Amino acid sequence: xxxxxxxxxxxxxxxxxxxxxxxxxxxxxxxxxxxxxxxxxxxxxxxxxxxxxxxxxxxxxxxxxxxxxxxxxxxxxxxxxxxxxxxxxxxxxxxxxxxxxxxxxxxxxxxxxxxxxxxxxxxxxxxxxxxxxxxxxxxxxxxxxxxxxxxxxxxxxxxxxxxxxxxxxxxxxxxxxxxxxxxxxxxxxxxxxxxxxxxxxxxxxxxxxxxxxxxxxxxxxxxxxxxxxxxxxxxxxxxxxxxxxxxxxxxxxxxxxxxxxxxxxxxxxxxxxxxxxxxxxxxxxxxxxxxxxxxxxxxxxxxxxxxxxxxxxxxxxxxxxxxxxxxxxxxxxxxxxxxxxxxxxxxxxxxxxxxxxxxxxxxxxx
Amino acid sequence: xxxxxxxxxxxxxxxxxxxxxxxxxxxxxxxxxxxxxxxxxxxxxxxxxxxxxxxxxxxxxxxxxxxxxxxxxxxxxxxx
Numbered sequence: 001x002x003x004x005x006x007x008x009x010x011x012x013x014x015x016x017x018x019x020x021x022x023x024x025x026x027x028x029x030x031x032x033x034x035x036x037x038x039x040x041x042x043x044x045x046x047x048x049x050x051x052x053x054x055x056x057x058x059x060x061x062x063x064x065x066x067x068x069x070x071x072x073x074x075x076x077x078x079x080x081x082x083x084x085x086x087x088x089x090x091x092x093x094x095x096x097x098x099x100x101x102x103x104x105x106x107x108x109x110x111x112x113x114x115x116x117x118x119x120x121x122x123x124x125x126x127x128x129x130x131x132x133x134x135x136x137x138x139x140x141x142x143x144x145x146x147x148x149x150x151x152x153x154x155x156x157x158x159x160x161x162x163x164x165x166x167x168x169x170x171x172x173x174x175x176x177x178x179x180x181x182x183x184x185x186x187x188x189x190x191x192x193x194x195x196x197x198x199x200x201x202x203x204x205x206x207x208x209x210x211x212x213x214x215x216x217x218x219x220x221x222x223x224x225x226x227x228x229x230x231x232x233x234x235x236x237x238x239x240x241x242x243x244x245x246x247x248x249x250x251x252x253x254x255x256x257x258x259x260x261x262x263x264x265x266x267x268x269x270x271x272x273x274x275x276x277x278x279x280x281x282x283x284x285x286x287x288x289x290x291x292x293x294x295x296x297x298x299x300x301x302x303x304x305x306x307x308x309x310x311x312x313x314x315x316x317x318x319x320x321x322x323x324x325x326x327x328x329x330x331x332x333x334x335x336x337x338x339x340x341x342x343x344x345x346x347x348x349x350x351x352x353x354x355x356x357x358x359x360x361x362x363x364x365x366x
Numbered sequence: 367x368x369x370x371x372x373x374x375x376x377x378x379x380x381x382x383x384x385x386x387x388x389x390x391x392x393x394x395x396x397x398x399x400x401x402x403x404x405x406x407x408x409x410x411x412x413x414x415x416x417x418x419x420x421x422x423x424x425x426x427x428x429x430x431x432x433x434x435x436x437x438x439x440x441x442x443x444x445x446x
Contacts, residue, residue: 059443132373140377144384151385152392159396163403171399182438189442256392263387266438268380 005334006078007206009341011199013085015226018195020092021104022052022230025191027238028101028281029183029231032254035243038173039180041234048184049232055188056196056224069129070109071116078205079327080115081198082337086344087111087320091312099237099245100308103276107316108194109134114317115324138309141264141275142283149260149284150291156252157292172251179258186265187277188227195223242282245301247289257284279309391434397427 029051030044039047088107095102116124160168199219203209209216247253261277261284268275282305289297327336401424409417 136377140380144381148384148388152388155389155392156396159393160399160403163400167403167406168399171402172395175395175398178435182435185439186442255395259391259395260388262438263391264384266441267383267387270441271376271379271383273376273380 003078003206003334006082006337007202007208009334009337010078010082010085010202013082013089013341014195014198014202015222017085017089017092017104017108017198018192018223018226019230019233020089020096021191021195022049022227023233023235024092024096024102024104024230024238025187025278026231026234027242028277029180029187030234031239031242031281032249032258032285033173033176033180034239035249036169036173036176036251036254038176038251038254041239044180045232045234047181048187049228051181051184052188052192052231053224053228055185055190056192056227057220058185059189059193070126070133071112072120072124072126075116075120075124076112076201077119078202079324079332079336080112080119081202082340083115083118083324083327084108084112084320085198086323086340087114087316087318090319091316094315095308095312096235096237098304098308099241100305101238101242101278101282102305102308102312103138103278104191105194105276106134106138106309106312110313110316111320113313114320114322117317118321118324119328134313137273137275138279141268141279142286142306142309144268144275145257145261145264145280145283146287146290148264149257149287152260153253153256153288153291156256160252169251172255175255176251176258179255179262182262183258183277183281184231186262187231188224190274190277192223192227195226196220199223241301241305242285246282246285246298246305247296249285249288253285253288253292257281257288260284260287391431394427394431394434398424398431401427 026045026048029048030039030041033039033044034041038044085108088104088111091102091107091110092104113125113130160171196215196219199222200209200215203216203219204211204213243249249257258281261280264280264284265275265277282302286297286302323340326340330336330339401420405417405420405424408420
């Protein structure tokens with residue numbers, strides 16, 4: 001009974017993470033398209049939500065065992081997964097509040113690493129895996145995207161530079177619809193899988209499913225729905241940062257950032273080296289701006305984003321570790337997760353109520 | 367320890383593959399826009415044959431671009 005309660009709390013928390021993942025990462029697919037008026041904001045997030053939903057059904061290989069190769073798999077318990085999810089959700093909400101794009105995957109890894117560290121000490125962490133799968137991609141992704149998008153926009157200006165600006169803009173707006181759609185589909189195939197993997201892992205750990213079972217349909221549908229709803233709600237603060245606060249972009253720059261970003265992500269994925277979509281698109285936007293004019297990039301905003309990237313792992317790890325310690329205070333039963341969930345839900349309710357009393361809207365645009 | 371962790375060959379592959387893919391995507395779509403613009407211009411100027419040739423170029427470049435998109439979706443779906 002106790003185990004079932006923990007299981008359903010983990011499932012609900014995983015879906016909550018999936019939702020925050022959706023609205024946090026909407027910006028990657030739609031920010032440049034909205035900024036250059038390739039699509040109306042609501043149309044852009046609707047298309048992104050639909051493609052995220054569809055993408056979640058297209059690829060069901062459960063490779064998404066969380067923090068695989070980064071923490072010792074046999075040490076991961078439901079309490080660690082729960083604490084890791086709370087760490088990731090907290091970081092996603094904090095960075096959304098400040099309008100900073102950051103990697104939801106790295107936040108999840110950080111949360112699980114912190115919780116595993118609190119549970120079993122340093123022996124639970126595979127340091128080489130952390131360097132190989134988090135640190136190196138985190139450094140490499142934005143730099144590579146910066147250079148590729150920069151070269152891309154120079155090639156573009158060289159080829160179409162003498163054409164009428166209105167014709168060029170019209171063409172690139174069409175291109176942005178295609179590249180944005182590709183990003184959304186890719187996000188659905190990738191990120192919804194993480195939630196499916198977490199729920200599947202929880203079901204197996206709880207004895208509800210054998211390890212070699214297929215993912216139940218309700219898991220696929222609920223994960224797809226959560227990420228699509230999150231995408232539709234749209235993290236407007238982050239969309240604003242990526243679309244207009246880093247650079248003021250024209251449609252060709254928007255396409256270059258996104259098209260080059262997609263090329264970098266898929267080329268890396270093909271080579272078996274997955275990169276963070278957020279890091280790639282942010283780096284691409286900076287590269288497309290800097291190649292035109294270095295001073296076109298608001299380096300202060302870019303610096304804040306980089307600081308958020310650096311802090312993602314330690315901050316979410318800290319929250320994950322603290323959450324695990326609080327859960328552990330209540331023993332191995334359901335009391336810990338129930339208390340932590342109740343406290344967080346009350347805190348969220350109070351924050352929303354205060355906003356209502358202050359006359360602010362409750363949409364994700366803050 | 368750090369150097370032992372890094373697969374330099376893989377990193378190099380990622381860099382060159384990304385650079386080539388990015389350049390190809392940018393070039394192809396720029397050609398779509400260029401040929402479309404030239405086609406419209408020459409048609410307005412009354413040069414129907416040249417406009418058709420530019421139009422065909424735009425269609426070819428766009429077909430190649432869509433081919434890349436399809437390949438991208440294939441990569442997306444074939445990852446394990």
